[in-house]
Amino acid sequence: MRNWYLINQPSLTSGGFENEAFHDYRDDTINELLSSEIASTVILYNYDLSIQKTIRVIIQGNTPDTQLKSMERTVITCPGLLKAGMYVFFEDRYWLITGYPGNNGIYEKATIQLCQYMLRWQNDIGTIIDRWCCATSASKYDTGEVGGSNITLTSDSLTLLLPEDDETYYLDGKRVFIDGRKVNPVKVYNITRTDSVLYDYGESHGGILAFIAQKTEFNPEIDNQDLRICDYIKIKSSIKEDDVLDETDISFKIVYKGLNTITVGGNPKTFSIKYSNSSLLDLPVQWQITALPENENYIVYKLVDSSIEVSAKYNESIIGTKILLSATIKNHTENLYIDLGGGI
Amino acid sequence: MANGSEIIDYKNRIVKDILHNEDKALSNDLVGAVDDSFIGAEDDLLYRNIFPYLRIPTTQEETRCYITMSVDMPRVSTKNYFFKDMVITINVIVHEKLMKMPAHFSATRVDYIGSLINKIFNQNTEYGNVPLEYVSDTESIMLNTFYVRTLRFRCNELNTVRC
Numbered sequence: 001m002r003n004w005y006l007i008n009q010p011s012l013t014s015g016g017f018e019n020e021a022f023h024d025y026r027d028d029t030i031n032e033l034l035s036s037e038i039a040s041t042v043i044l045y046n047y048d049l050s051i052q053k054t055i056r057v058i059i060q061g062n063t064p065d066t067q068l069k070s071m072e073r074t075v076i077t078c079p080g081l082l083k084a085g086m087y088v089f090f091e092d093r094y095w096l097i098t099g100y101p102g103n104n105g106i107y108e109k110a111t112i113q114l115c116q117y118m119l120r121w122q123n124d125i126g127t128i129i130d131r132w133c134c135a136t137s138a139s140k141y142d143t144g145e146v147g148g149s150n151i152t153l154t155s156d157s158l159t160l161l162l163p164e165d166d167e168t169y170y171l172d173g174k175r176v177f178i179d180g181r182k183v184n185p186v187k188v189y190n191i192t193r194t195d196s197v198l199y200d201y202g203e204s205h206g207g208i209l210a211f212i213a214q215k216t217e218f219n220p221e222i223d224n225q226d227l228r229i230c231d232y233i234k235i236k237s238s239i240k241e242d243d244v245l246d247e248t249d250i251s252f253k254i255v256y257k258g259l260n261t262i263t264v265g266g267n268p269k270t271f272s273i274k275y276s277n278s279s280l281l282d283l284p285v286q287w288q289i290t291a292l293p294e295n296e297n298y299i300v301y302k303l304v305d306s307s308i309e310v311s312a313k314y315n316e317s318i319i320g321t322k323i324l325l326s327a328t329i330k331n332h333t334e335n336l337y338i339d340l341g342g343g344i
Numbered sequence: 345m346a347n348g349s350e351i352i353d354y355k356n357r358i359v360k361d362i363l364h365n366e367d368k369a370l371s372n373d374l375v376g377a378v379d380d381s382f383i384g385a386e387d388d389l390l391y392r393n394i395f396p397y398l399r400i401p402t403t404q405e406e407t408r409c410y411i412t413m414s415v416d417m418p419r420v421s422t423k424n425y426f427f428k429d430m431v432i433t434i435n436v437i438v439h440e441k442l443m444k445m446p447a448h449f450s451a452t453r454v455d456y457i458g459s460l461i462n463k464i465f466n467q468n469t470e471y472g473n474v475p476l477e478y479v480s481d482t483e484s485i486m487l488n489t490f491y492v493r494t495l496r497f498r499c500n501e502l503n504t505v506r507c
Contacts, residue, residue, distance in 0.1 A: 150412070150435070150486060150492075151400045151490065154405050187405075217404070219407040319447075320448030341450075
């Protein structure tokens with residue numbers, strides 16, 4: 001006899017109670033539905049797209065009646081797969097799971113929203129971070145201009161939804177390009193408000209962060225249009241390509257906090273070595289400071305383990321000059337020019 | 345000098361003194377502080393960063409420095425009707441992101457540009473019958489984004505057409 005049934009024959013139980021029937025049929029019910037033509041194959045990604053999984057889901061809301069609703073969907077799949085902050089990739093677009101995934105014992109359901117823009121920024125150590133974000137207007141009836149009697153500036157506000165992760169937690173205060181132009185973006189926004197609690201659904205259900213992005217001015221000096229990163233910090237390698245290195249491939253650079261500036265009459269600044277190869281840690285470092293002859297008496301230094309603390313005694317005449325700090329490890333030397341600054 | 349044309353003459357002279365001062369180093373320093381990519385092409389700063397009126401036209405989308413100006417004749421001298429007061433107001437407007445200058449300047453950009461304007465115009469003998477008098481120099485904030493330094497200079501000008 002042909003098997004007319006869509007659902008597999010469950011294992012026979014002697015009870016006959018509805019509850020037992022529910023347990024018998026529930027897993028197969030959703031699996032059979034997901035294997036049918038009403039389901040779709042999508043890719044489920046984690047927050048930074050580094051982990052992916054192809055799954056079958058039922059997508060609802062595909063024939064919406066308003067433009068706003070056309071950017072939202074709900075997905076239904078097997079329980080335990082979905083978390084807020086994950087991306088669902090289908091129809092060639094990334095969708096962010098924004099709602100708390102619900103579960104009725106048979107299937108899991110979550111709301112997803114269309115991501116229109118790939119947001120890009122640098123974290124504090126210079127790593128470039130990319131995240132797809134869902135943007136909505138937070139100033140729908142704004143004319144786009146704000147001004148006083150002397151000048152008119154552009155004005156806009158957006159609400160951004162992003163996955164909750166270690167990088168997006170520190171997006172607050174950063175400036176980002178949000179511009180549909182493919183080349184030479186000019187629209188810059190300042191992230192002015194973070195809501196980190198509103199959409200925190202706990203570790204088992206994930207979470208998203210909501211930001212307010214406020215329109216601000218483009219700075220051609222420090223905003224990199226090619227890389228689409230505002231306040232761009234170029235991570236310089238202190239190794240020149242044509243350096244002849246020792247056979248042990250010594251690779252290191254002089255590191256410090258903040259700018260390579262010492263305030264004349266101010267606190268000492270510590271300069272250390274950052275090695276590319278941890279086996280170099282035990283090698284001794286020779287430090288040398290070179291200054292103009294008339295400034296030498298004002299430069300003070302102190303060796304602390306393999307680091308050096310450098311300061312400058314107050315004298316107006318040395319403000320604006322430079323000193324050269326050199327670190328030598330096994331015949332390989334790295335140099336750093338340090339500005340002697342003062343005032344504001 | 346004909347009545348009423350001093351304002352036009354003053355503004356032309358002010359722009360010339362800023363962009364093409366006899367002391368070329370002073371002009372270069374000022375142009376460099378406003379936008380160093382225009383050193384050697386100072387004239388292009390006019391109507392981009394430097395405006396011969398008070399209000400910057402069009403919506404601004406970049407972080408920039410601006411210099412705006414006005415020339416006023418607030419009153420005829422009450423002591424001698426042959427003379428009138430001329431007041432030159434120059435605003436230096438700097439975006440907050442551009443305020444910090446390299447360490448060796450030891451000054452904010454708005455103060456530095458203001459000091460250069462002061463060097464150009466204070467006691468300048470090319471305007472009016474007496475050297476330009478440095479009247480006031482005040483700082484203010486605009487739209488929570490720009491810092492403004494307003495400098496005022498005053499001189500006397502003849503009130504009648506010379507025979």
